[in-house]
Amino acid sequence: CTLDLVNIESVSRNEAALAQAVTSLTEPIAPSVVHDDSLFFAPARRPGVPLVVFAGHLDTVPPQDNLPGRIDDGSVHGLGASDMKGALAVMVEMIRWLERDDPDTSLDCGFLFFAREELPIDASPITGLLEATPELRDASLVVIMEPTANAIQLGCLGNLNADVTYRGASSHSARPWLGDNAIHGAISGLQKVAGTTAREVTVDGLGFYEVVNVTGIDGGIARNIIPDEVVCHLNFRYAPNRMPDEAEAELRSLIAGDATLSVIGNASPGRVATDNDLVERLRAASDAALEPKQSWTNVAEFTAVGIDAVNFGPGAPEYAHRADEQVSIDALAASFGALQRFVLGTQ
Amino acid sequence: CTLDLVNIESVSRNEAALAQAVTSLTEPIAPSVVHDDSLFFAPARRPGVPLVVFAGHLDTVPPQDNLPGRIDDGSVHGLGASDMKGALAVMVEMIRWLERDDPDTSLDCGFLFFAREELPIDASPITGLLEATPELRDASLVVIMEPTANAIQLGCLGNLNADVTYRGASSHSARPWLGDNAIHGAISGLQKVAGTTAREVTVDGLGFYEVVNVTGIDGGIARNIIPDEVVCHLNFRYAPNRMPDEAEAELRSLIAGDATLSVIGNASPGRVATDNDLVERLRAASDAALEPKQSWTNVAEFTAVGIDAVNFGPGAPEYAHRADEQVSIDALAASFGALQRFVLGTQ
Numbered sequence: 001c002t003l004d005l006v007n008i009e010s011v012s013r014n015e016a017a018l019a020q021a022v023t024s025l026t027e028p029i030a031p032s033v034v035h036d037d038s039l040f041f042a043p044a045r046r047p048g049v050p051l052v053v054f055a056g057h058l059d060t061v062p063p064q065d066n067l068p069g070r071i072d073d074g075s076v077h078g079l080g081a082s083d084m085k086g087a088l089a090v091m092v093e094m095i096r097w098l099e100r101d102d103p104d105t106s107l108d109c110g111f112l113f114f115a116r117e118e119l120p121i122d123a124s125p126i127t128g129l130l131e132a133t134p135e136l137r138d139a140s141l142v143v144i145m146e147p148t149a150n151a152i153q154l155g156c157l158g159n160l161n162a163d164v165t166y167r168g169a170s171s172h173s174a175r176p177w178l179g180d181n182a183i184h185g186a187i188s189g190l191q192k193v194a195g196t197t198a199r200e201v202t203v204d205g206l207g208f209y210e211v212v213n214v215t216g217i218d219g220g221i222a223r224n225i226i227p228d229e230v231v232c233h234l235n236f237r238y239a240p241n242r243m244p245d246e247a248e249a250e251l252r253s254l255i256a257g258d259a260t261l262s263v264i265g266n267a268s269p270g271r272v273a274t275d276n277d278l279v280e281r282l283r284a285a286s287d288a289a290l291e292p293k294q295s296w297t298n299v300a301e302f303t304a305v306g307i308d309a310v311n312f313g314p315g316a317p318e319y320a321h322r323a324d325e326q327v328s329i330d331a332l333a334a335s336f337g338a339l340q341r342f343v344l345g346t347q
Numbered sequence: 348c349t350l351d352l353v354n355i356e357s358v359s360r361n362e363a364a365l366a367q368a369v370t371s372l373t374e375p376i377a378p379s380v381v382h383d384d385s386l387f388f389a390p391a392r393r394p395g396v397p398l399v400v401f402a403g404h405l406d407t408v409p410p411q412d413n414l415p416g417r418i419d420d421g422s423v424h425g426l427g428a429s430d431m432k433g434a435l436a437v438m439v440e441m442i443r444w445l446e447r448d449d450p451d452t453s454l455d456c457g458f459l460f461f462a463r464e465e466l467p468i469d470a471s472p473i474t475g476l477l478e479a480t481p482e483l484r485d486a487s488l489v490v491i492m493e494p495t496a497n498a499i500q501l502g503c504l505g506n507l508n509a510d511v512t513y514r515g516a517s518s519h520s521a522r523p524w525l526g527d528n529a530i531h532g533a534i535s536g537l538q539k540v541a542g543t544t545a546r547e548v549t550v551d552g553l554g555f556y557e558v559v560n561v562t563g564i565d566g567g568i569a570r571n572i573i574p575d576e577v578v579c580h581l582n583f584r585y586a587p588n589r590m591p592d593e594a595e596a597e598l599r600s601l602i603a604g605d606a607t608l609s610v611i612g613n614a615s616p617g618r619v620a621t622d623n624d625l626v627e628r629l630r631a632a633s634d635a636a637l638e639p640k641q642s643w644t645n646v647a648e649f650t651a652v653g654i655d656a657v658n659f660g661p662g663a664p665e666y667a668h669r670a671d672e673q674v675s676i677d678a679l680a681a682s683f684g685a686l687q688r689f690v691l692g693t694q
Contacts, residue, residue, distance in 0.1 A: 157521055161570045174504055174584045174642040176558050177545060183561045187534050187541035194534035198524060211523050214530040215574055216567025223508045223562050223580050223611070233570050237521045264570070295521040 001025060002089040002332060006069035006078040012059040012123075015115045019058060022088065022113055026095045035132045036125040037115035041095060042135040043108040050140035052278060052343070053110040054094065055298070056087045056313075057117030064323035077326040082315030086327035087145035088113065090314060090335050097340070106345035107278075110139065117298065121267050126301040141278040142302045143339075147315025147327075150334055152283055153293040154206060154310050155240040156300050158269035160247050162234045163262045164190075164255055170221060170228040179226035183219050186230045189257030190214060193234065196254070201239035204274040206292040208239040212254060233264075237295070240269040270299035273308035281345070282312065286338030348372060349436040349679060353416035353425035359470075362405040362462045369405075369435065369460055373442045382479045383472040384462035388442060389482040390455040397487035399625060399690070400457040401441065402645070403434045403660075404464030411670035424673040429662030433674035434492035435460065437661060437682045444687070453692035454625075457486065464645065468614050473648040488625040489649045490686075494662025494674075497681055499630055500640040501553060501657050502587040503647050505616035507594050509581045510609045511537075511602055517568060517575040526573035530566050533577045536604030537561060540581065543601070548586035551621040553639035555586040559601060581608075584642070587616040617646035620655035628692070629659065633685030 010018035015037045022039060023031060031039040037058070045051065060080035069078020076086065091111050098109060116123045130137055146153075166186040171179025198209040212234065219230025234255075238247040244266045252261055270293070273279055283290060293299065293311050302309035314335035319325050351372075357365035362384045369386060370378060378386040384405070392398065407427035416425020423433065438458050445456060463470040477483055493500075513533040518526025545556040559581065566577025581602075585594040591613045599608055617640070620626055630637060640646065640658055649656035661682035666672045 159521075159571075172642065173560050173562055173582045174506075174558065175556075176560055181541075181560055183564050184541035186564075187537050187561065190534050191538070194528075194531035209522075209524075211521065213520050213523055213528055213573060214534065215520055215570050215572060217530050217533075217564050217577060218567070220563025220565070220580060223582055224506075225562060226560060227562055230564060233567060235520045235570055295519065 001092060002076045002081065002086045002327065003069050003071055005085040005088055006076060006081050007067065009063070009067060010058050010060055011062050012116050012118045015058040019113065022092060025092050029095055029099050032135065033133045036128055038125050038129055039113040040129065040133050040136060041111040043110055045108055049106070049108050050278065051108045051110055051138050053112055053136060053139040053142045054091050054145060055112040055114065055142055056084050056091055056145045058113050058115055059118050061118050061321050066323050066325060074330065075326040075328045077324070079325060081325045081327045082147045083320035083325070084145060084147060084313060084315055086315050086332050087313040090332060090339065091145065093336055094339055103344060105343045107343045109343055110135065112136065121265065124298065124301060126298055130305060137307065139307050141276055142307055142309035143282065144298055144309055144311050145313035146297055146311045147317045147320050148311050148313050149316045150286060150312070150314055150331060150338065151289045151291045152279065152286070152310055152312050153291045154274060155203065155208070155272035156270035156293040156297045157208060157237040157239065157295055158242060158244060158247055159267040159296040160236040160238065160244070160251060161264040162251060163264060164232045164234050165260050166230050166257060168226065168228050171226045173224045173226055176226050182227050182230045185257050186232055189255055189259055190232065192254045192256065201241065203239055203241045204272045206272060206290065208292045209294060210238050212236045212251065238269060240272050242269065244268050267296055268300050268304050270297065270309065271303035273310055276308045279310055282342050285341035286312070288312065348439060349423045349428065349433045349674065350416050350418055350425070352432040352435055353423060353428050354414065356410070356414060357405050357407055358409050359406040359463050359465045365405045366460065369439060372439050376442055376446050379482065380480045383475055385472050385476055386460040387476065387480050387483060388458040390457055392455055396453070396455050397625065398455045398457055398485050400459055400483060400486040400489045401438050401492060402459040402461065402489055403431050403438055403492045405460050405462055406465050408465050408668050413670050413672060421677065422673040422675045424671070426672060428672050428674045429494045430667035430672070431492060431494060431660060431662055433662050433679050434660040437679060437686065438492065440683055441686055450691060452690040454690045456690055457482065459483065468612065471645065471648060473645055477652060484654065486654050488623055489654055489656035490629065491645055491656055491658050492660035493644055493658045494664045494667050495658050495660050496663045497633060497659070497661055497678060497685065498636045498638045499626065499633070499657055499659050500638045501621060502550065502619035503617035503640040503644045504555060504584040504586065504642055505589060505591060505594055506614040506643040507583040507585065507591070507598060508611040509598060510611060511579045511581050512607050513577050513604065515573070515575050518573045520571045520573055523573050529574050529577045532604050533579055536602055536606055537579065539601045539603065548588065550586055550588045551619045553619060553637065555639045556641060557585050559583045559598065585616060587619050589616065591615050614643055615647050615651050617644065617656065618650035620657055623655045626657055629689050632688035633659070635659065
């Protein structure tokens with residue numbers, strides 16, 4: 001059913017038709033919570049049995065002439081195939097299998113289909129869903145089925161964006177000593193940032209890379225005027241063992257000269273949940289590699305409220321957001337099989 | 348008549364009414380050449396008598412609530428009073444005095460009122476005027492009556508503008524090693540430029556300051572993307588003893604890293620005419636200081652074709668282009684008296 005889901009256009013903020021399709025495909029099981037364009041299928045709970053929630057986002061980035069999709073050469077091609085309608089199809093098949101076969105699982109299984117993942121973090125519905133859905137907060141592990149090529153990617157980087165402004169004073173460019181060149185201030189002051197290389201930080205045996213970059217710069221009045229201001233965008237991706245305020249202090253320490261730093265956003269990193277028994281069970285069931293997540297994902301939103309989460313999904317990361325987006329049918333089958341073994345407690 | 352000239356609005360490309368007013372004020376002497384919104388008053392030439400041309404621009408920068416003007420506290424206030432309608436009034440009074448008194452001058456005196464000085468060099472009419480006006484090319488000295496507070500400012504700086512572009516490759520900002528940060532390239536590559544201080548270069552006993560500045564910078568795609576390009580505006584003001592191509596080579600030598608340099612404009616410096624006897628005569632007649640011109644002026648356009656030129660005028664440079672622009676009546680009188688003694692050959 002991956003191709004059917006691909007063919008329902010669901011660019012961010014346009015997820016309603018796809019949510020309706022998921023509801024139709026999973027009948028007679030109905031979502032227990034419908035909230036903010038998102039669906040949560042909660043299981044009947046059994047005492048002493050841990051709850052695992054499989055989660056995937058309904059939205060995609062905008063199309064790039066890749067709709068409708070097609071099946072070709074063992075793969076489903078089309079918008080969202082990798083990120084992450086293949087994963088949604090695996091979730092739908094899991095719901096159907098649990099309903100149809102009523103297998104003797106060792107885990108209670110919830111399923112969350114949520115909206116607006118491809119928008120900036122402010123648009124994420126996760127915090128609201130956690131408030132509106134007490135059952136969700138009981139999860140012992142959330143498996144976010146982002147494209148990982150069926151590896152288990154743990155934790156996630158923190159993401160700090162800041163504007164750094166250097167100020168000076170304008171003057172005629174033939175007499176710069178009457179002014180103070182703000183761009184020269186930035187060039188001198190950002191030497192350390194420009195000179196840094198990726199720093200490996202090992203957390204629970206996984207190597208994350210902390211990186212800091214100037215991702216934007218803008219300053220100047222006219223070619224013959226000493227510039228009085230330049231604004232620089234800094235982006236700092238930091239390892240899961242650092243708190244957001246520590247990250248801000250670290251960024252400040254890299255900036256020299258008379259600059260003002262204004263934080264635009266600081267998304268917490270996600271905890272590396274290697275100490276959660278269910279992660280080892282998922283690894284054993286999937287025979288997957290344990291890898292660090294070298295970017296930010298919704299894992300951080302769950303671990304921030306004390307719910308362990310990891311990334312695991314069938315999509316190949318290298319095809320996400322591309323015009324030739326695709327997911328192999330073998331990967332879908334491998335993912336489904338791994339999740340079956342995981343919830344059954346077999347290997 | 349300075350106030351009358353101030354009150355005729357003549358922002359660049361709107362000089363016609365002011366040119367007409369100059370023609371009326373100088374009657375019965377008529378300009379011998381009217382070309383490209385500019386006027387040239389050529390004298391009857393006498394064998395063996397050198398020609399000196401007094402030159403001033405008719406245009407001003409846009410008004411800043413400083414029209415109409417007024418006379419107050421010994422100064423004429425209003426748009427262009429300093430730059431350079433006070434000087435135009437001195438030129439008009441010189442034409443009238445020469446006509447009325449027919450003094451026994453030791454110099455033939457021409458007067459050039461020209462347009463569009465306050466626009467970029469491309470708009471300057473000087474090259475066209477030199478072609479259209481053979482009499483002008485006979486000048487032994489051109490006195491450009493820009494505001495110098497009655498000092499003699501010799502030569503002028505060259506003015507090189509260039510775009511310097513650093514290129515890299517974009518990637519996700521959490522994995523910068525897959526890309527190449529162009530802004531980091533610029534920050535590293537422009538260290539030498541940002542670290543330079545003014546370098547004094549003595550030419551014929553006058554100290555000019557060579558200065559190089561980044562006057563603009565612009566780069567970046569989004570906060571979470573490694574930037575693939577940044578464009579930097581560089582401005583190099585260079586001493587009169589350097590040729591334009593040497594200046595370009597010098598600028599290139601200051602730039603490190605993998606950058607492409609594109610010259611936007613390279614205005615030659617003006618020759619320092621201390622070896623011209625008429626300059627010493629002007630100095631003696633005006634009791635003026637000899638100073639370097641620490642910017643670019645039309646002097647360069649005359650010296651480029653082998654005509655010596657200097658800057659000398661009544662306006663105070665610090666009031667040019669300001670809302671409170673003004674020129675003192677004492678300075679106007681001092682300028683007029685100095686020019687009378689200069690052309691009479693007295694001290």
